[in-house]
Amino acid sequence: MRKLLLAIISDTHMPEGARQLPERCVELLGKADLIVHAGDINTTAVLAQLRSLGPPVVAVHGNVDSAELRRELPATATIDCGEVEIAVIHDAGRAHRRLERMRKRFPSAAAVVFGHSHIPLHEKAADFQIFNPGSPTERRRAPTHTMGLARIEHGRVEFEHVTLS
Numbered sequence: 001m002r003k004l005l006l007a008i009i010s011d012t013h014m015p016e017g018a019r020q021l022p023e024r025c026v027e028l029l030g031k032a033d034l035i036v037h038a039g040d041i042n043t044t045a046v047l048a049q050l051r052s053l054g055p056p057v058v059a060v061h062g063n064v065d066s067a068e069l070r071r072e073l074p075a076t077a078t079i080d081c082g083e084v085e086i087a088v089i090h091d092a093g094r095a096h097r098r099l100e101r102m103r104k105r106f107p108s109a110a111a112v113v114f115g116h117s118h119i120p121l122h123e124k125a126a127d128f129q130i131f132n133p134g135s136p137t138e139r140r141r142a143p144t145h146t147m148g149l150a151r152i153e154h155g156r157v158e159f160e161h162v163t164l165s
Helices: 023-031 044-051 067-072 098-105
Strands: 004-009 034-037 057-059 076-081 084-089 111-113 121-125 128-132 146-153 156-163
Touching (some): 023 156, 057 076, 098 128
Antiparallel strands (some): 004 146
């Protein structure tokens, strides 16, 4: 199987004011094999903008997404990357025992990508990982705007946070 590059974002909350994706984020999204958005996109127009970048888009709806977007997108998604399966959900719940809860909820997945908190996070336990890319547009309590990359090769997933500001 060839190497795959996933560009991962969440909690873009666009359009709100003059908010837009940082140039570096757009560049990385366009170079990926797949764009993953873990919810809180806001509108179908923003989803269309992501789709226009070229790579296929896998997205789930979040708690602030429009009714139209909530009808179009699922609450959870599974990405089959050959030997590796990645689950996507917007809100993975409270921090206490999150990794264990996600492993139980998505037993066949090697990793779960989620958003909601806007706080970058990467936790591992044996052969399972959870990953929150943070937000490229609304950092809230995080020190910087961020996104994520996932490199998949030989049945392994390696996540990386990318600082955008």
